[in-house]
Amino acid sequence: TYARKFTDDVEWSCEDGTRTNMDFMCKTVELAIKCGAKTINVPDTVGYSVPSEFKKIIETLINKVPNIDKAILSTHCHNDLGLAVANSLAGVSAGARQIECTINGIGERAGNAALEEIVMAMKTRNDLMPFKTGINTKLLSKASKVVSNATGFPVQFNKAIVGKNAFAHESGIHQDGMLKNRNTYEIMTPESVGVKQTSLVMGKHSGRHAFKDKLTDLGYVDITDDIIQIAFGKFKVLADKKKHVYDEDIAALVDDSLIKEDNVIVLKSLRVFAGTGEPQKADMTLEVYGEIKKATETGDGPVDATFKCIKKLYPHEVKLQLYQVHAVTEGTDAQATVSVRIEEEGKTTVGQAADTDTLVASANAYLNALNKMIIKRKKTAPEEYKQKQVYQQKKMEGI
Numbered sequence: 001t002y003a004r005k006f007t008d009d010v011e012w013s014c015e016d017g018t019r020t021n022m023d024f025m026c027k028t029v030e031l032a033i034k035c036g037a038k039t040i041n042v043p044d045t046v047g048y049s050v051p052s053e054f055k056k057i058i059e060t061l062i063n064k065v066p067n068i069d070k071a072i073l074s075t076h077c078h079n080d081l082g083l084a085v086a087n088s089l090a091g092v093s094a095g096a097r098q099i100e101c102t103i104n105g106i107g108e109r110a111g112n113a114a115l116e117e118i119v120m121a122m123k124t125r126n127d128l129m130p131f132k133t134g135i136n137t138k139l140l141s142k143a144s145k146v147v148s149n150a151t152g153f154p155v156q157f158n159k160a161i162v163g164k165n166a167f168a169h170e171s172g173i174h175q176d177g178m179l180k181n182r183n184t185y186e187i188m189t190p191e192s193v194g195v196k197q198t199s200l201v202m203g204k205h206s207g208r209h210a211f212k213d214k215l216t217d218l219g220y221v222d223i224t225d226d227i228i229q230i231a232f233g234k235f236k237v238l239a240d241k242k243k244h245v246y247d248e249d250i251a252a253l254v255d256d257s258l259i260k261e262d263n264v265i266v267l268k269s270l271r272v273f274a275g276t277g278e279p280q281k282a283d284m285t286l287e288v289y290g291e292i293k294k295a296t297e298t299g300d301g302p303v304d305a306t307f308k309c310i311k312k313l314y315p316h317e318v319k320l321q322l323y324q325v326h327a328v329t330e331g332t333d334a335q336a337t338v339s340v341r342i343e344e345e346g347k348t349t350v351g352q353a354a355d356t357d358t359l360v361a362s363a364n365a366y367l368n369a370l371n372k373m374i375i376k377r378k379k380t381a382p383e384e385y386k387q388k389q390v391y392q393q394k395k396m397e398g399i
Helices: 022-034 051-064 084-094 115-124 137-151 172-180 208-217 225-241 247-259 302-313 358-380 382-397
Strands: 011-013 039-044 072-077 098-100 265-273 280-288 291-299 319-327 336-344 347-355
Touching (some): 022 039, 039 098, 051 072, 084 098, 115 137, 137 347, 208 247, 225 247, 265 302, 280 302, 291 302, 302 358, 319 358
Parallel strands (some): 011 039, 039 072, 072 098
């Protein structure tokens, strides 16, 4: 009732609904609707339910709550048993008309129901679930990549719908069937979720105009000419290093150019000495607020030595929570995309970078996260930012 003073669209959730006594749930749902709730959400908070059970819960609410027709039933399923999508679809089949889900299934613990899987399941099996979602499915792949980049959590290769191998067929029998008739082993087309079946796309002789057209084709329509020029320069360098340049390579170059636009700390050079029986050593040059600084550090491995150089040249206290390396494409000449997540005083920041040199990508990913943290601190806590700048300046004067 209180919430209705601020909005007409009030959603009420029954915490841990799938383990709640049904008679009690029916009474509380009826009361919530009487008090003005327009949406009744049934969460499987700990991912405990199974599809047949979840379907029965929704059916019971529809049959036993007298005013249920005045509200929309919603599902909110967690994936602790790997059943979030199945439970959500069971809820829809029983009468729910709202599904709470996330792109790539991200969420606490094992995650939530994956939006892309639910949408394509309903579209592919429209014979069983004749409903429309209003989702432009051709943007699912792009949305998945955006979320992956923003969170620093890569999409597993065998992830349904948006995984790299979702439309790959390796079995000889499957490949033969695909060549004869795609419908033999493909229940949906890659194009329907925004995956274009192109192979090699660009080479070292490709011009700026063709590069710009490719960016538009990949969905980069609002980037500045300066970013395009920076990315094109990187593309020409990459094309000289790699035999083949793929769409994923180009996307990584553009993303890398975008995230460096506001950097206050820039990597100028990095040399790493690694091998058996000797300490791992890194020589690094950084530009810190316009000033060139150099350092040499040893560490427990080349990555550790590299990160120690950064901490020496720009003193700071953060905890490295995540460090991941993934190949953008296949082959030994593939670019490496590195994701890091750092934490300072309970606040986390994700950084990413790509390069054919994994250690350069690692350094730039760490610096990307650090730059984001500095900029965020400057915007949200200017006094704290000034104090930390004084501390860091005193530390750097000792270098």
